Amino acid sequence: MGDIRAEIAALRKERDAVILAHTYQPGAVQDCADYVGDSYGLSVEASRTAASVIIFCGVRFMAETAAILNPSRTVILPEPLAGCPMADMITAVELAELKARHPGHLVMCYVNSTAEIKALSDVCCTSSNAEKIARKLPADRSIIFVPDRHLGSWVQERTGRDMVLWDGFCPTHLRIEPGMIIVARKEHPGAEVLIHPEATHECRVLADAVLSTGGMCSHAAASDTTEFIIATETGLLHPLRKNNPGKRFFAVSEEVVCPNMKRVTLPSIRNALMGTGGRAVTIDRETAAKALRSLERMLALGG
Numbered sequence: 001m002g003d004i005r006a007e008i009a010a011l012r013k014e015r016d017a018v019i020l021a022h023t024y025q026p027g028a029v030q031d032c033a034d035y036v037g038d039s040y041g042l043s044v045e046a047s048r049t050a051a052s053v054i055i056f057c058g059v060r061f062m063a064e065t066a067a068i069l070n071p072s073r074t075v076i077l078p079e080p081l082a083g084c085p086m087a088d089m090i091t092a093v094e095l096a097e098l099k100a101r102h103p104g105h106l107v108m109c110y111v112n113s114t115a116e117i118k119a120l121s122d123v124c125c126t127s128s129n130a131e132k133i134a135r136k137l138p139a140d141r142s143i144i145f146v147p148d149r150h151l152g153s154w155v156q157e158r159t160g161r162d163m164v165l166w167d168g169f170c171p172t173h174l175r176i177e178p179g180m181i182i183v184a185r186k187e188h189p190g191a192e193v194l195i196h197p198e199a200t201h202e203c204r205v206l207a208d209a210v211l212s213t214g215g216m217c218s219h220a221a222a223s224d225t226t227e228f229i230i231a232t233e234t235g236l237l238h239p240l241r242k243n244n245p246g247k248r249f250f251a252v253s254e255e256v257v258c259p260n261m262k263r264v265t266l267p268s269i270r271n272a273l274m275g276t277g278g279r280a281v282t283i284d285r286e287t288a289a290k291a292l293r294s295l296e297r298m299l300a301l302g303g
C-alpha cells in the first residue's frame with residue numbers, strides 16, 4: 001500500500017494533477033486526496049484549481065460538474081462505471097415535458113443530475129445550499145425541483161415554497177428506516193442523530209438535525225456533544241472520526257453504503273494518472289454552456 005501511495009504522489013506531480021475525493025469514498029482514497037469534501041466544496045475546488053488534470057474520485061455527475069466549471073482542465077473519472085442512479089432517474093425529455101406542464105415555474109435541480117438536466121434548469125443546488133437558494137428565488141414563482149423528491153420535500157417543509165417534486169430518490173439513503181434510528185438511539189442514549197435530507201420524511205423527523213455531509217462535519221466539530229449517530233452513507237464516518245479524535249461516531253446502519261461511491265480504489269487512481277485507466281469526461285459545448293449558467297447561479301446564490 002505504501003508503494004502505491006508513493007507512485008500516486010510521483011505521478012500526480014508529473015502530470016500536474018489534483019486529486020479530489022467525496023466524503024463517501026473509501027477511507028484510503030480520501031487519505032490520498034488533495035481535497036476531500038461534499039458536492040458543494042468539490043465544485044468550488046474544481047472551479048478554482050490551477051492543476052492541469054483533475055482526478056475526480058466520486059461519481060459521474062460530480063466529474064461532469066468539474067468539467068463544466070473548469071473546461072480548460074482534463075477531468076478524469078478513475079472508474080468510468082461509477083454513476084448515480086438518482087441522477088439517471090430523470091431524462092431531458094421528461095424534464096422538458098414537466099416544464100411544458102408547468103409554464104412559469106423556475107427549475108431548481110439538485111447537483112446530483114446529468115449535464116443535460118442542469119442545462120435545462122434555472123439554478124442548481126447541493127444539499128448544503130438548497131434551502132438558502134430556494135429562499136432567494138423570486139417569491140412570486142413556483143419551483144420545479146428535480147430529481148430528488150426527498151431533498152425537495154425537505155426544502156418545501158423548511159421554506160414553505162410552492163414546489164412540484166420529481167419522483168427520484170437515492171437508493172442508498174432509502175435504506176435508512178425509522179426502526180434503525182430508534183434502535184441506534186437505544187444503543188447510544190445521549191448521542192445526537194444527524195441525518196441527510198435525502199432520507200425520507202419519516203426518518204428525518206426522528207433525527208436531531210437534518211444536515212448535508214459538509215454540515216454534519218462542521219456541526220460535529222462545533223458541538224459540545226461527544227457521541228453522534230450518523231444517518232448517511234458510511235464513508236462519512238472516516239473524516240468525522242479522523243478530524244474529531246475525542247468524539248465517537250456510530251453508523252445508523254452499516255448497510256447504508258453506495259456501491260458506486262465505493263468503486264474507486266488506489267490502483268484505479270494510479271491507472272488514471274498513468275493513462276492506462278479511467279476516462280476523461282467530455283460534454284458537448286452547447287450543453288456545457290447552458291449547464292454552466294445554472295451552476296454559476298448556484299455559486300452566486302448559495303455561497
Ligand code: SF4
Nearest residue numbers: 084085086170172258
Ligand atoms: S449516495 Fe445516492 S445520491 Fe449519492 S451517488 Fe450514491 S446513489 Fe447517488
